[in-house]
Amino acid sequence: MAEEVKLFGMWASPFSRRIEVALKLKGIQYEYIEEDLSNKSPSLLKYNPVHKKIPVLLHNGKPVAESLVILEYIDETWKHNPILPADPYEKAMARFWAKFLDEKLWPAAKKVVVSKGEEPKEVIEEIQEHLKTLESELKEKKFSGGESLGFVDIAANIIFWLLVVQETLGLDILTEDKFPGLHEWYQRLADDAVFKECVPRERLLGAFKSTPMAATSLQAATMAEEVKLFGTWASPFSRRIEVALKLKGSPALLTYNPVHKKIPVLVHNGKPVAESLVILEYIDETWKHNPILPTDPYEKAMARKGEEQKGVIEEIQEQLKTLESELKEKKFFGGESLGFVDIAANIIVWLLVAQEALGFVGTFTNKTKLPKI
Numbered sequence: 388m389a390e391e392v393k394l395f396g397m398w399a400s401p402f403s404r405r406i407e408v409a410l411k412l413k414g415i416q417y418e419y420i421e422e423d424l425s426n427k428s429p430s431l432l433k434y435n436p437v438h439k440k441i442p443v444l445l446h447n448g449k450p451v452a453e454s455l456v457i458l459e460y461i462d463e464t465w466k467h468n469p470i471l472p473a474d475p476y477e478k479a480m481a482r483f484w485a486k487f488l489d490e491k492l493w494p495a496a497k498k499v500v501v502s503k504g505e506e507p508k509e510v511i512e513e514i515q516e517h518l519k520t521l522e523s524e525l526k527e528k529k530f531s532g533g534e535s536l537g538f539v540d541i542a543a544n545i546i547f548w549l550l551v552v553q554e555t556l557g558l559d560i561l562t563e564d565k566f567p568g569l570h571e572w573y574q575r576l577a578d579d580a581v582f583k584e585c586v587p588r589e590r591l592l593g594a595f596k597s598t599p600m601a602a603t604s605l606q607a608a609t610m611a612e613e614v615k616l617f618g619t620w621a622s623p624f625s626r627r628i629e630v631a632l633k634l635k636g637s638p639a640l641l642t643y644n645p646v647h648k649k650i651p652v653l654v655h656n657g658k659p660v661a662e663s664l665v666i667l668e669y670i671d672e673t674w675k676h677n678p679i680l681p682t683d684p685y686e687k688a689m690a691r692k693g694e695e696q697k698g699v700i701e702e703i704q705e706q707l708k709t710l711e712s713e714l715k716e717k718k719f720f721g722g723e724s725l726g727f728v729d730i731a732a733n734i735i736v737w738l739l740v741a742q743e744a745l746g747f748v749g750t751f752t753n754k755t756k757l758p759k760i
């Protein structure tokens with residue numbers, strides 16, 4: 388049987404571009420399926436029901452999700468042109484730095500796009516702190532597996548997205564004089580033929596310059612009051628904001644402009660505000676009539692806490708449900724004996740303790756709700 392390799396991706400996503408780099412480096416033929424993330428295909432939802440995100444690699448009918456997991460899968464399946472080092476310590480270090488890129492640098496870089504509209508000083512400092520860490524690690528050695536691209540180089544493609552953001556917003560975050568070591572390294576990456584093919588710089592610049600999010604970050608506050616809500620009809624989070632705006636009474640406050648990006652985002656006089664609970668408070672403080680939050684500071688604190696807590700509990704329950712269905716009839720995640728996931732799942736014990744300590748016994752999980760867990 389011929390091998391079947393399919394990649395569900397999205398052109399602008401650094402995560403799906405990582406997989407393309409790896410497949411091209413290995414010379415693996417694959418079928419690429421472009422996803423519309425505002426209208427995800429049934430296949431994507433079927434193959435990545437947990438995160439519902441691209442990229443997903445489908446290899447002979449078996450789906451693998453999460454870009455770093457997919458990279459390792461590719462490297463173990465097709466062993467030529469290795470991406471990860473063979474030495475266990477070197478390998479651990481490569482995984483460590485890839486994780487650093489995804490868990491530290493990327494979340495900070497994302498914040499710059501949805502920042503308050505003025506120069507996002509704190510966010511820039513946070514990003515530069517991470518870049519400094521990366522630069523000093525680079526001094527010690529090259530990340531890459533010697534002369535060819537390695538795991539960390541591939542994961543570090545997010546740097547090119549950061550460069551596009553900085554160019555679009557006219558910011559100086561990562562420049563040659565600030566980070567000469569990093570500059571030299573990413574120039575080397577940019578010259579690599581496979582890498583070049585998988586960083587759609589020009590297209591990203593074009594798309595990014597035309598998104599309302601970028602435009603609103605750049606534009607100065609307009610004269611007339613302008614309020615836009617970016618949302619989707621099905622999201623309870625964007626519906627929250629609609630309720631608040633309607634409560635404040637002026638239909639003119641709300642100009643619909645549904646963009647299926649990260650939602651909800653409220654744009655007031657060119658300044659974007661994200662996160663539904665943060666937006667609710669912003670609305671309440673900006674238009675003070677028909678208050679939403681109590682005036683008493685203690686009652687206000689309780690209202691904030693209650694909302695936050697409800698959201699967190701729902702999120703935990705959702706994730707436990709996913710785990711429960713993954714466990715199925717197995718004794719352990721690892722089958723008959725303890726495995727990798729069981730060991731990682733020790734955090735459930737901490738959750739049970741927290742549940743008891745906070746007086747939430749049975750809220751997160753109990754015998755009837757989640758019997759297998």
Ligand SMILES: N[C@@H](CCC(=O)N[C@@H](CS)C(=O)NCC(=O)O)C(=O)O
Pocket residue numbers: 397399400401402424439440441442452453454455
């Ligand atoms: N940790 C994931 C991140 C993937 C990711 O964030 N994918 C985004 C596109 S860049 C996505 O599918 N978003 C859709 C959504 O959040 O609904 C990975 O490494 O694969």
